[in-house]
Amino acid sequence: MSHATFNRRWATVLLETLTRHGVRHICIAPGSRSAPLALAAASSDKWVCHTHFDERGLGFLALGLAKTTHQPVAVIVTSGTAVANLHPALVEAHLTGEKLIAISADRPPELINCGANQAIEQPGIFAPHVSASLNLPRPSPAIPARWLVSAVDTLLAQQQHGGVHINCPFAEPLYGADSADYLSWQDELGSWWHSGKPWLSYPQQSHAATEEDWPQWREKRGVVIVGRVSAEQGKQLAAWAATLGWPLLGDVVSQTGQPLPSASLWLAHPMAQQALADAQIVVQFGGSLTGKNLLNYQNRCRPEMYWLVDQLPGQRHPGSVGGRRIQADISDWLQRHPAVVHQPWCPQLATLAQRTTHYLQQHLQQFGEAQLAHRLTALLPENGALFIGNSLSIRLADAFAQLPAGYPLYCNRGASGIDGLLATAAGVQRGTGQPLLILLGDLSALYDLNSLALLQQATAPVVVVVVNNQGGQIFSMLPTPVSERERFFTMPPRVDFCHAAALFGLRFAQPAGWHELRDAVAEGFKAGTTLIEVVVNGDDGAQTLARCASEVVHL
Template sequence: MSVSSFNRRWAQVIIAALTHHQVRHICIAPGSRSAPLTLAAAAEPALICHTHFDERGLGFLALGLAKASRSPVALIVTSGTAVANLLPAVIEAQLTGERLIVLSADRPPELINCGANQAITQPGIFSHFARRCDLPRPTPEIGVRWLAATLDETIAAADAGALHVNCPFAEPLYGPEDDAWREWLTPLDAWPQQAIPWVTHSAPCGQAQQSDWLRWRQKRGVVIAGKMRAEEGAAVAPWAATLGWPLLADIQSQTGQPLPRADLWLNSPQAQQQLNQAELVVQFGANLISKRLLQWQQQARPQQWWLIDALPGRRDPSSQPGRRIVSQVGSWINAHPAAACTPWAPTLHTLAATMQRQASAAVVNEPEAQLAHRLAELLPPGGQLFLGNSLLVRLVDALAQLPVGYPVYCNRGASGIDGLIATLSGIQRGQPRPTLALLGDISALYDLNSLALLRQLSAPLVLVVVNNNGGRIFSLLPTPVGERERFFTLPQSVSFAPAAQMFGLDYQNVATWEPLQHAVQQGFTQRGGTLVEFSVPPDRGAETFARLVAMGAAL
């Protein structure tokens, strides 16, 4: 009986284990060594299969799917450098908690370190960024129950971040679909019809109330809202308001930013004096964008700093003394009810209102800053927003005020500019809603071939590429002026029109707010993807941002 048939049976069990752990999306790159896994996945009706010709983009496609679906997403890649191309997405997942399950096909042991084609040492290739499970070469001498139990235990233990399952297969890899080795599967006969894993592992208990919470909630507190889910942000905002505690909110928090433009006014002496009276800081989520908020986090000296985040480990770069509580935000708030108190920091509301008026006047003739300031006007009803990194996300964090609970997605774990188009494609596939995405020109160039993923969409998607001709974030940093253009900003002087044409996307080029608004609204009337190139003066966005920060510090 053929090796190819047994490879298929072995792969069937691997794929079945995924579906029993709520995997519904699987992302597949082309390859020969991975054929048993690919064919098993294609034959599984419980899976939605996604493909991409670029493994780096494939990894970020899976990351976006995991963000939006809030469930584990699997990937299949062939051996060799195909596996290595997944590293950036694996790193991001490790830092932000999305569950990726990487199935890498491999050469059998006798073909490693002997000069065989497309053979590298794959076990441990992701280092500490992923849990790992190195399967043996498929053989009927290993019982099918061992394979099912091993996969169940490994997948259950990888409750956040990436899991790497390395799967060696010997040739032949192809053959007719026959009944060979079906008796090897007999011990699992009833399992495919069941909805539970072969072995069910118990989940941790819920969050208990902090024993001294009733005392602490009577004190002067500050709430910081970092990256969290939309429904969590919608719960944090009224909780903080009931307590009378100021809420310093990141754009990723989806709280509605009740104290808007905080990144601009936090350096104000009045703000510092008020905030330094805080006795307790309660921070929900991490991965903060605002430089001013991170600076205050470093120098603040409250009696206690509580950081609540579902991911384990250190999440506070300022190393504040206090409590690190691993919990979902919603369950923690439910266990810690607010008591109605009078707001104790009215000066912050005055500063926020003043800064809002000044910013509105300052950005009128500044297209890049105006986009950030008026971003809420571009959001499609019932939709979602994806933000890129570098200068753009800082402008939005400082200037935008979004509706409470409006879904916002970013890659703010490693804050890289790689894979952003693929990520937003995965998000829209996982949550097929109208999607607005904002990226810089260098970010878009970095992932240009993932525009191919935007050709077949089930809901409108508008990608706005802010083309300021280079990485203008470096204009805010003390980079040497003489070497800035050549070594840091790297202006490319390109148009994205040919790229849109190559991948069959609708395209518009605009330079001011009103045409931009019209182009975005028109894009949401289309079923597929639209690329809007927003051509802006190179350094004006960075210069306006620096001027606004100085205005806030002078309040």
């Protein structure tokens, strides 16, 4: 009987086990050693299979799918450096909580450390950026199928957040026509094949405890800080804080509608600092705050009590503030801690927000990336979503935009890197099936340029807005030496993105003003994928942000 057939049996049982844990999407890169896994995935309609020629982009594609489906997503790659290329996406998932299952094919042990081709030491390669790992033995009929499903069930029971790694050595032969050989091996699992349940289940305990003193604290002067939460949670938190009469300081990723917009600018105002000093309790939901002034307030405030509520485990406050670290689903926690109606206790903040909004309307008239961020809401597709890049793009949006409450916004704000942003956005689009606006800088786009190939297969219109500001202009806001800034920090690429659009068969536009940009975006959302390059003057956006921040404190 063919060993190639048994490799397929082994791979089939492994992938079938994943379905019992909610896996519906499998992302697959080309490779020979991973052939048993890829062919097993292709043989069933239980999964939606996604493919990409670049493993790094494939990992981020899976990350985007996991963000939107809220399900674990599997990634299959071949052996060697293909495995290492998944590391950046697993680092991000480790910090933001999306469940990825990295499945790497491997050479059998006798081909490791002996000069064999495409063979590296793969077990433990992602530590400490996965929550658990499983190094499987070489497939053998002597190993019962019930052991394999039990081992995978046990691994996935440990995956509360972030990624896990399954390493699968396969000995040749890897190919061959499927046959009825070794059916008895997999048939020992009996009714499991039709049950839809794990072979070995690990019931989970709920973490949504009730703070018994909440009825007392909700009568006090409170402040709500909201970082990265879901769109639905953002709407719930906005209503909860408004009922309590507590000011809500929302990050751009909060999806709360930022009822006090541009807080990252006016929080440094003396009137804001004086008013907030009277807060008795601060309740923070989610992490990954963007604006420097909000981060400063988070670290320096000294209320009587500080609660931080987040479903991820561990320390989530960079300032190591004392108080209560509450690990819970935010929606569940809000149900257990209802608000009662109070009048706003801190109207000074609303006054500052209004003054800042009026100031920005007057001072952001020149076309550029600051004005683009300020008017971002006008570009959003109806019933769609927004994906925003890191570095300067998200900081400008945080300072100048006010996005609608509950409008879906996605980003990679765990490690906050610029790698894999287009691939993640492609996964977001596939997961939602909705139109998507992508906003990112030129270096971010170049860093993930080949992932434009993934957007050729978008299931709804996609518009990619690339702000070409000649490099990493975020460094112009830092004390980098001017004499060496361009050479060693901003590194302007000096490229024309029309060629990137042509390379991948995408529509292209290069508007020179706001009205042209708005029209190009609207046209792009009629069909297909459109790349729009907005060419701006170097560090104008960064300098505008710095100028506004310095002037708002004197309003």
